[in-house]
Amino acid sequence: MKKTILTLLVLAAAAVSQQRPDIIGVIMGSQKAVIAVPDMRGAGRAAGFMDVLNGTLFRDLDDAAIFKMAPKSMYPTRVPQQPGEFRKPLQYDPNNRNAAPWLQDWSDPPVNADYLAFGYAAEQDGQMVLFGWLFNVRQPDVAAAQVIGKLYFGPMDESGARKVAHEFASDILKQFGVESLAGSRIFFVSNRSGNKEIWSMDYDGPNQKQITSYKSISTMPSVSPDGTRIAFTSWALGQPQVFVHSLETLRRIPFLNPRAGTNQNASYSPDSKQVVFSSSASGFSQIYMANADGSGIRRLTNTRAVEVEPKMNPKTGNEIVFVSGRGGGSPQVYRMNSDGADVQRLTTGEGQATNPSWNPQGTHIAFAWTRGYDPGNFNIFVMDVNTREYVQLTSGAGRNENPTWAPDGKHIVFSSDRGGRSQIWTMLADGSQLRQLTSAGLNEKPAWSK
Template identity: 65%
Template sequence: AGLPALVQRLDSMRVLVERGGKVYFGTLDEAGARKVAQEFASDILSQFGATSLVGSKVYYVSQRGSVKEIWQMNYDGSDQKPFSGYKSISTMPNVAPDGSKIAFTTFARGNPSIAVHSLETGRRLPFYNQQASMNATPSFTPDGKMILFSSTLSGIAQIYAANVDGSGLRRISNVRAIEVEPKVNPRNANEIVFVSGRSGPQQIYKMNLDGADVIRLTTGEGEASNPSWHPDGQHIAFAWTRGFEPGNWNIFIMDVATRETVQLTHGRGRNENPSWSPDGRHLVFSSNRSGTNQIWTMLADGTQAVQLTSQGINQMPVWSK
């Protein structure tokens, strides 16, 4: 008999849809209808064990004028709107695994520092920034209780960990080389990938949360950056210049255990900042293949590339549940 649903008009601005005891709310416009339909479809898929992208968000850096702010949009590029409003440079966003918080680097107070906001209210949350010339590239642990980041507290950019409010600071790396972009394995909170120049040009390394067992994952060819863990905790996507002119980045996937790599983009501009979708079947990334830096998505095999943004300059996307 199909899927029974009761639709009621609550007032001039709200609608209600009820199915199986669950209530879906939306505004009486196209956006509200889309929201209800997406949530409804997502719940149907979840009943069959599938992960839906419906309702997932992409946060990214957008320059539409003289400043760079954090923007947000739906997974399909719809409903693009600003999130931050610092009227400065805000960059390098990272979203907590449960989708409740976002951390990013902002220059609003002069030196680059870390800002943490609630994604439910939009309000800034407390985070103590160290007295350093740079605190940047924040990343949440899988439980969302800690943030890893790079800081020049010791004089050169190193990897640190702190509680989600900035307390309990602990230094993780200790070398005379710039180290940034720490990312914690979603399946193993003791394992980190990061970017380091300890062997020369920047490469991607792996180490334990205590700084031990450092292993270089990339070969040392070219430059490697922007590591992003697959939800399975066994693969990473990253940007690499291997085999190309300096500055010409492409997206690769690596099996971390075997270090085998697969190249996904080929000779179509500068492609970087990959981030996995919640279902692990898609990637969002930035590319200048259309003439300016824009946000794109593709399947995990590199096919079906779709451009999501076109206004301004857009980069550094992160896909959130």
């Protein structure tokens, strides 16, 4: 019996690994442009902040996962600082060390780049200024090659270096139809103040700030798509209830909780005007929809099972994924229409499946599943909601929970206790580029917002 199960598992795993390129290919895209990003130099006081500037620029471009980063060790020794340094040679000779920089230095082997981001930073009226250019080095001349040539200003300190680098990276990404993650924030729960409170940080980890101070338990944050409100679950008034804070004033704004021992997991419709949440008003936690202030409540599910974590499709708004124990076994991920009709189980019924989260395109969900592991040992999976094909992104490294997607639909933030305590991590939706963003206290329940 055990052997049969094992064989099945192995077969299933093989099947999954075969599916992998399809799902990941759809999410990640295929053909990637190669970009070279040589370290820029700084004049005057700007010189002291170039490590931060260069690091931020490289990371923003690398993180976006739309480029192949040309390996730095292959870069030519002649690195231009501004376009005027390029001189078209009569006869290109890569071995002529006295020649001026030319586009082919970058487009030819071994660099093989399609694009070159270059420039320099300087001090101007006490401010930091970055002169940034993006060249398509496959073009025949400098005039045709220039894609971006722009000045970026910031204060003369590390934050200024980060600002100008983020803005330059953001402009480069726009050329490829991608919104930069720079400026996006991750909300999460931390107990570092002594109680679980809601915190926020920049998408890459800096600027960690405490948002709530209820000195109770406040957890499970969810940000409205318009970025004006954050809903979470708090015990601040006794029983766990839905709380809403304005992200503009950071103050609490009213939300009409139904009379129930537990109201939790509020999340928003694409237009930010509706919420779906879980309430035990009937005696069992069930899925409800209401206006953003909690009025006009209607019940969407009607079972004698625990049903939590409803999430509306962020693109269409016409379907909801949620978690239910209605099958009698461990919780599984289900979908239904936004009026509660046409309920279908998405996961196979194996293990515990929880924490579903839509990608911004509304085609895939990321979720946490113990399939193939002991109860509680969750890994992050991604599923194509139409085909039910799924792929496992983490394996064998602690409990990995609460995946949510970045606005670019290519990154996933999640919590993992692989290092001991639960911390916030990001990765690409193909499971690569793992980064740990937090380390102080216990951190969990991340939610990525624009």
